[in-house]
Amino acid sequence: MRIDLFEMERMQALYWHRVEYDLSESGVLPLTIRDLLGETQDPEDFVRTKLGYPLSEGSEVTRERIAQWYPGAGAENVTVVNGGSEANHLTLWALLEPGDRFAFMVPNYMQGWGLGRHYVGSTDVFRLKLREGRWILDREELERAVTGQTKVVMVCNPNNPTGHVLTEQEMSAIVDAARKVGAWLVADEIYRGAELDADEASPTFWGRYDKVVITSGLSKAFGMPGLRVGWTVAPREAIEDIWIRHDYTTLSPSMVSDNLAAIAMEPARREWILGRTRGITRAHWPLLDGWLRSHDGLFTYARPVAGAITYAEYDLPVGSRELIDRIREEQSVLLVPGDMFGLGKGIRFGFGFDIEHTMKGLARVDEVLRRMG
Numbered sequence: 508m509r510i511d512l513f514e515m516e517r518m519q520a521l522y523w524h525r526v527e528y529d530l531s532e533s534g535v536l537p538l539t540i541r542d543l544l545g546e547t548q549d550p551e552d553f554v555r556t557k558l559g560y561p562l563s564e565g566s567e568v569t570r571e572r573i574a575q576w577y578p579g580a581g582a583e584n585v586t587v588v589n590g591g592s593e594a595n596h597l598t599l600w601a602l603l604e605p606g607d608r609f610a611f612m613v614p615n616y617m618q619g620w621g622l623g624r625h626y627v628g629s630t631d632v633f634r635l636k637l638r639e640g641r642w643i644l645d646r647e648e649l650e651r652a653v654t655g656q657t658k659v660v661m662v663c664n665p666n667n668p669t670g671h672v673l674t675e676q677e678m679s680a681i682v683d684a685a686r687k688v689g690a691w692l693v694a695d696e697i698y699r700g701a702e703l704d705a706d707e708a709s710p711t712f713w714g715r716y717d718k719v720v721i722t723s724g725l726s727k728a729f730g731m732p733g734l735r736v737g738w739t740v741a742p743r744e745a746i747e748d749i750w751i752r753h754d755y756t757t758l759s760p761s762m763v764s765d766n767l768a769a770i771a772m773e774p775a776r777r778e779w780i781l782g783r784t785r786g787i788t789r790a791h792w793p794l795l796d797g798w799l800r801s802h803d804g805l806f807t808y809a810r811p812v813a814g815a816i817t818y819a820e821y822d823l824p825v826g827s828r829e830l831i832d833r834i835r836e837e838q839s840v841l842l843v844p845g846d847m848f849g850l851g852k853g854i855r856f857g858f859g860f861d862i863e864h865t866m867k868g869l870a871r872v873d874e875v876l877r878r879m880g
């Protein structure tokens with residue numbers, strides 16, 4: 508079966524390690540195993556981990572602790588997999604069948620878009636739009652995209668690439684649209700917990716409707732992409748369907764990942780990790796904001812609500828791919844073009860890593876912009 512190239516992932520795979528300034532990352536400075544263990548865990552316990560197979564769904568303790576982050580969920584609602592990307596893939600594989608329709612929020616991490624086209628041939632898009640400094644859900648498009656044939660409605664909240672968090676009214680509109688036609692609602696919440704202003708994680712879709720699947724993991728808000736831990740939280744019938752497929756892909760998480768995930772999701776440790784992430788996003792954002800503002804109205808953007816990313820539309824007579832290629836080729840800076848999120852003239856900027864280095868990269872971007880201006 509045909510599958511489209513996942514363009515952003517391929518671009519990052521090709522270039523992130525070859526450029527001097529990688530500003531294409533969407534996470535935060537990764538934790539070390541030492542940071543994660545903290546003062547109370549004996550590193551020897553970790554070193555003595557027996558590298559056998561863990562339980563296929565993830566250990567009971569890991570699943571229980573993940574479930575605690577989703578009010579009303581229990582360990583039986585959780586399965587642990589290899590990254591948020593495997594969680595998304597197994598979920599859409601389990602839920603979509605030929606002839607179904609798939610409604611997909613854009614902009615988004617475009618894995619769902621590509622998988623939708625793979626499994627059912629097309630995706631029905633509804634959008635967030637940037638209006639007067641805010642991202643807003645286009646409810647008319649939502650109404651049009653979700654029809655009687657829709658089997659799955661998929662959103663990313665907090666959103667990649669905009670950092671938008673859906674308002675209560677927007678969440679309700681999406682739940683109502685799915686409920687009206689009996690569709691599954693799949694919410695990729697991998698940036699939940701990385702809020703810039705709030706001290707609490709943004710609300711989850713879990714518990715708002717009986718056909719909700721949450722996909723998430725430790726790669727973004729938790730700063731541990733190298734651990735490759737993801738999960739789905741779902742009604743047991745959906746977990747069974749996902750598990751069947753997991754047996755055909757990677758069988759289980761790794762023993763090391765499962766053990767470390769249990770530590771990360773212990774409630775006090777979890778809040779410490781998310782506090783660290785929020786500290787990073789809060790300290791870094793004003794610098795990127797200052798840089799964007801210093802361009803005399805060239806960029807239109809909204810302050811991100813969560814996540815170490817923002818998306819800025821620009822007013823220049825050049826397409827986003829061409830601009831991003833130029834910036835990479837001439838200045839060795841990697842950014843992500845709007846095209847790769849289903850948008851047009853815009854750029855996603857990551858600000859969760861070394862901010863001084865990031866600012867130097869942005870000074871290089873200025874060189875390109877100056878020559879174009």
Ligand SMILES: Cc1ncc(COP(=O)(O)O)c(C=O)c1O
Pocket residue numbers: 533589590591592593616663667695697724725726732735736737
């Ligand atoms: C919204 C979203 N979901 C999933 C993923 C993939 O996560 P992982 O690295 O845990 O597979 C990403 C990575 O950028 C993402 O932005």
